Amino acid sequence: MSPIIKRRGEEFTLPSKYLLFILTIVCTALIVITFNTNLFTGPLNSFAGVFVVPFQKGITSVSTSIKETTDKLSSITKLLEENEKLKEQVDELTIANTNLEQEKYELTELRTLYELDAQYEEYKKTGARIIAKDAGNWYYSFVIDKGSDDGIQVDMNVIAGGGLVGRVIDVGPDWAKVQSIIADNSSVSGMVLSSSDNLIVSGDLEKYRNGYISFSKLVDDVDRVKIGDKIVTSNISDKYLPGILIGYISTIDDDSNNLTKSGTITPAVDFEHMNEVLVLLELKNNGGK
Amino acid sequence: MNIRRVLINFIFVIVSFILQTTIFRIIDLGGITPNLLMIMTASIAFIKGDRAGLLSGFFCGLLVDIFFGTYLGFFALIYMYIGFIVGKLHIIFFSQNVAIPIVVITISDIIFGFICYVLMFLFRTKFNIGYYMMTVILPEAVYTAIIAIFYYPIILKVNNAIDEKEQRSAKKFV
Numbered sequence: 442m443s444p445i446i447k448r449r450g451e452e453f454t455l456p457s458k459y460l461l462f463i464l465t466i467v468c469t470a471l472i473v474i475t476f477n478t479n480l481f482t483g484p485l486n487s488f489a490g491v492f493v494v495p496f497q498k499g500i501t502s503v504s505t506s507i508k509e510t511t512d513k514l515s516s517i518t519k520l521l522e523e524n525e526k527l528k529e530q531v532d533e534l535t536i537a538n539t540n541l542e543q544e545k546y547e548l549t550e551l552r553t554l555y556e557l558d559a560q561y562e563e564y565k566k567t568g569a570r571i572i573a574k575d576a577g578n579w580y581y582s583f584v585i586d587k588g589s590d591d592g593i594q595v596d597m598n599v600i601a602g603g604g605l606v607g608r609v610i611d612v613g614p615d616w617a618k619v620q621s622i623i624a625d626n627s628s629v630s631g632m633v634l635s636s637s638d639n640l641i642v643s644g645d646l647e648k649y650r651n652g653y654i655s656f657s658k659l660v661d662d663v664d665r666v667k668i669g670d671k672i673v674t675s676n677i678s679d680k681y682l683p684g685i686l687i688g689y690i691s692t693i694d695d696d697s698n699n700l701t702k703s704g705t706i707t708p709a710v711d712f713e714h715m716n717e718v719l720v721l722l723e724l725k726n727n728g729g730k
Numbered sequence: 731m732n733i734r735r736v737l738i739n740f741i742f743v744i745v746s747f748i749l750q751t752t753i754f755r756i757i758d759l760g761g762i763t764p765n766l767l768m769i770m771t772a773s774i775a776f777i778k779g780d781r782a783g784l785l786s787g788f789f790c791g792l793l794v795d796i797f798f799g800t801y802l803g804f805f806a807l808i809y810m811y812i813g814f815i816v817g818k819l820h821i822i823f824f825s826q827n828v829a830i831p832i833v834v835i836t837i838s839d840i841i842f843g844f845i846c847y848v849l850m851f852l853f854r855t856k857f858n859i860g861y862y863m864m865t866v867i868l869p870e871a872v873y874t875a876i877i878a879i880f881y882y883p884i885i886l887k888v889n890n891a892i893d894e895k896e897q898r899s900a901k902k903f904v
Contacts, residue, residue, distance in 0.1 A: 457781035461814050464788055468810070471803030485796050492744060493797070500752040508756055573751035576794045578762050578866050579846055584751075584797065618797065625851070626800070646851075647861055650761075713761070 486613035490588075494616045497573045498586055505716065564682065565722040566600075567591055571715065572616070579646065581624040582607075585718060588615045592722055596680050601718040604709025605629070605674060605685045609720065617720075622687065623649050623712055631656065631687050632675035636665045639675050642687055642706060653691060653705035661702055668693060672706055682725050735892050739774060739786060742885065746770050747793050762866065764873040765839050766881065767794065771813045772835040773878075773885045777825045780817025787813025808845055812838050831882050836875040843867030 455463075569585040587593055589612050599606040599619050607621035620627050621644070628643035640659040648655050659666065670690045674681040688708040696703055746766040754763045767790040775783020790813075791806030799805050816838055823830050847862050856862075 457779075457784060457814070457817070460781060461784050461810070464784065464810055465807065468788075468803035468807040471806070472801045475802040485802075489796050493748060493793075496744075496748045497752050500748060501756075504753050504756050573748075573797070574755040575798050576747065576750050576763075576767065577765070577798070577846065578870050579850060580798070582798055625856075626854075646866070647856070647858060650865060 486611070486616075490613045490615055494572070494584070494586075494613070497584065501572045502570075566719045567593070567722055568717055568719055569593075569617075570717050580620075580626055581644070581649075581712070582610070582618055582620045585617050585619060585720070586615065587720065588613045588617045590614055593617050593720055594724065596724055598680075598682050598685065598721045598723075598725075599718050600685060600721065601710050601715050603686055605681070605687050606710055606712075606715070606718055608680055619718070621712060623654050623708060629681055629687065630675045630678035631672045633659070633661075633666050633690075634671040634673050635667075636661070636670075638666060639677065640672070642672065648705055652707065654688065654708055655703065656690075656706050657696075657701065657703035659693075659702040659704075660700065666690065666693065666702070678725070680725060682721060682723065732896060734895070735889075738888060738892060739782075740789070742888070743767070743770055743786065743790055743793065747790070751797070759873060760869065762869045762873055764877040765842070765870060766874075766877065767791075767809070768812070768839045768842055768874060769835055769878045769881050770885070771809050772816045772838045773831060773882050774889070775813045775817035776820055776823070776831050776834060777886060777889050778817075779820040780814050783813035783817030783820075784810050785813075787811070804849075808842060808849075812842055825886065828879070828882060832875055832878050835878045835882070836871050839871045839874045840867060843870060 567587060569587040569591075571583050572586045573584040575582050585599075593609060593612055595609055595612055597609045599608060605622055607619050607624070607627065609617045610620045611618035622629050622642065623644040625644050625646040628641055631640050631642040632638065633640065638659055638661050640656045642654060642656045645653075645655045656672070668690050672687045672690060674683055674685045674687060676683040686709045688706040691705050691707045693702055693704040746769070750763060750766040754766070771783065771787040771790050774786040787809035788806050791804075791809030792802075794805040794809075795802045816834060819834060823834075825831065844867060847859065847867065851862060852859075
């Protein structure tokens with residue numbers, strides 16, 4: 442009898458420590474292979490498309506509709522209380538509105554200046570519904586219900602409500618995985634709209650719980666960048682199309698090297714209550730391709 | 731290891747994964763969802779031993795990798811080792827009692843969270859472990875424990891039913 446393979450009558454079994462050893466090597470090999478190539482994405486993505494995605498689609502659409510109806514019912518009692526509060530708010534808001542109108546004038550001026558409107562409309566878009574979110578609680582990526590059959594490719598940009606959500610990092614026949622800009626492992630090259638200074642926007646789990654994402658490496662010697670300035674994706678980003686709104690600066694701090702600045706940005710998109718997104722069907726042209 | 735057990739546990743894992751990424755994402759508490767796959771891995775390991783534990787851990791992790799992992803095999807490795815270690819407890823404890831498995835599941839989820847923190851955050855120089863402990867790892871473990879109270883008995887019952895069927899068919903041959 443060999444010590445490695447125990448024979449029990451006709452069938453033989455491998456002791457679990459050897460199985461563990463073999464699977465460890467398999468896993469390590471897989472990590473190395475996927476780190477360097479994308480050999481497995483094709484077959485595995487079609488496996489996912491057959492077994493998992495159809496159920497995710499069904500369950501998400503049913504459960505969101507159930508949640509919406511229960512939310513509606515429970516909200517009726519709250520509505521009466523809210524009505525009182527809202528009346529008070531109306532007064533406050535009329536005052537705020539006058540201020541905002543002034544800012545709106547400024548905004549339209551800036552928009553025409555940078556032709557943001559025209560740029561957004563130039564891109565071809567397709568709407569998609571979010572059907573599943575990340576299994577863990579660490580990163581923030583999600584799956585949408587459209588894939589390569591609808592013309593979606595890896596690295597296409599995803600927006601919602603006029604702001605940048607993230608980019609497609611993996612695509613199957615009828616689903617695509619989107620990494621959002623608030624995920625801790627993502628970073629975007631951004632630009633301050635008013636002064637065209639470049640900066641790096643990176644997601645941060647710690648800050649996002651307070652509703653912020655962080656930015657760093659802002660070079661601004663003459664202090665032109667102010668709180669409330671718009672941040673858009675920069676022209677030099679290799680994955681993101683230029684001029685998509687990311688958010689507004691909420692705090693600025695000097696770095697200890699006295700050369701660069703960092704701080705926090707309030708994202709333009711409400712990531713908590715996002716159900717549908719738009720995928721821009723255009724890839725950034727990096728030249729030479 | 732018969733084909734019926736493999737098939738039923740495979741369906742169980744897929745259903746857990748689908749529930750975890752859809753329904754539990756909608757009824758999350760403060761943005762935190764329970765880790766159903768960790769319940770699956772730890773329970774099967776606890777009920778059936780290290781061999782079944784490491785295999786179920788491997789497939790649970792692989793499923794997470796296919797959908798949400800950056801590198802294939804990363805989560806498979808973590809889940810597999812947790813399944814293997816929990817499976818070692820199979821000989822020591824009695825699986826019919828519910829209290830011990832729940833504690834084991836909770837501890838393995840905390841360990842899983844800690845490993846994730848070390849590999850994905852500490853290595854990128856994010857040292858504020860207290861913050862991540864309080865906002866991600868511990869809430870996830872508590873929520874997972876609550877769900878496990880209902881989930882573990884179901885897994886146990888299904889596995890016992892398969893055991894009984896296996897024994898009956900084994901007796902026929904004698």
